[in-house]
Amino acid sequence: MERKNKNIILFPRVKERLVEEGMEALQAKRYDEALHFFHEAEQLGENSFHVALSIAVCHCELGDFLEAERRLRMLLQEHRDDIELLQMYVSILMQMQRYEQAEMVIRDALHRRHLSPSMREQLLRLLHFNQKMSKTALPLAEQDSIQQLFESDDITEHMKVIKQLENEDIAPVLSILKQYLMNESKNPITKTMILRLLTLKNVTDVVTIEKFGERMEAIPANLNEQAQTAFALHVLRQLENTLASENPSLYEVAVDIWLRYTYILYPFSPKPATCEDWIAALHFIACQFQGIPAALEKIARMYHVHAENMDFLCKKLYEVEKFSYF
Template structure:
């Protein structure tokens, strides 16, 4: 029987070999997952020629462009994603607004957020995120309006940072991605070493220091734990071998139950980011995977889990995280 390949695509009147577009998109996705954003951009640059409005790759394409500091193109792709009819409209809008802040388009960001909230487009569980995004946008707008280059290098002092709540701290640090962080390294090192900073904010500060290649050893404290770490030499959140093994084991166990699988993946990712640079202690991948499968079942059934150290740890991180 003749194999069916689907519709043929053409590029400048030349028929493209079947599967070319799909392979480019797959390569781009893999590159994003591996944080090889330059390679992802190369793949998506070719894929967009064939299907310029396909929402399958526009999101990661915009993210890859953002990470390579090509903010103007990132905004254009994010705008295409918004107009593509994507089911994740609110998430796409959050990405679009984050890019717009990098482009210092503060008035547009403010008006857009106001309109989204006034028209009830933002769901209740996302209101805090958008309100803090608006707060960050306003604060950056006030600083940049002074038109002094020094403000571009240090957006806040330690005192200002400590007066923010946890979500505002996260957005403040996230806004520094892609910037020249040279003058901010001392401040970031202080933030990492404090035990009164939100766990996620410490994670973001650590990843920024990793970005700068910071080679001094720092002491990190979270959830009563303490660890010495060199940011330049650390593995990024979720990229360690144990987390990868846990995800693989959960994928194997929940393959036939997509809803529980997605939930488990989200919980594991939340743990990896929130607890970073700490993990599940001495527990093996199979033990951790079993604990997550049982935890999800308990959420559905309402049954109480045994109060083991691992179960309590998983519940604590899930409950304490603002991710």
């Protein structure tokens, strides 16, 4: 029996193409996609500093600070004189609120490196900032309790913690709140509450919010909730014109569904659809909730919209309804 050749023959420049695709995705801020390409290249033997650093950056942007810290630490062991790498590593440690470790790394660099005056000044400023943050940090036990709380699914408990943070300095837990916002598996209701908290606290950092497969970067201090919800308010006014007098109880149910949907969706806007499409979908689902017999096609004709569009929006509304009422 002829022995089969188990060697895998790769197409030319496979690694190079994977790295190119990874860099293109990274520059477009598609970090999950970039990470996939870089990992594929890594498995094929790509071990360049550039790719290793890019993988660490992807983990950092995705909120996986533990893996980012591990990879940056390994890179720093091989490239001890790379100041930019050192600064990135210290920044990650500070994001994780590991201030003592960050201080040790900075002091070690100041003692053993031949630094230019400007670089030494940068490190000293970073050391001063790290020491300042360390003084304002919450006790470790309190940080852990907030982290553990957000790992639960109890919205009521989430509300209590966020309400408590309204009267406290949130700087020590800002990195935890940022991680929550960008984690696709976390509850979108809590994300809305956190984002409103950051707006209230006038946070000027760029944060990444992920909800229902969509991702957005925003500066909380610059968010204008009234502008963000202008379309939602327009739908409410049209709902009142069409349903309030005809069937007040049905109108109240439709309003409740819509307010819940737009609250959970914030800061994203309801899309893609016209005002009439949404009103028709809300009318149909309100009927479903109240046990009123209703045909989707008939309601579509009432509002002069396509039934297919209505059905698509109904699915979006039902998707949100699986979350707890609040």
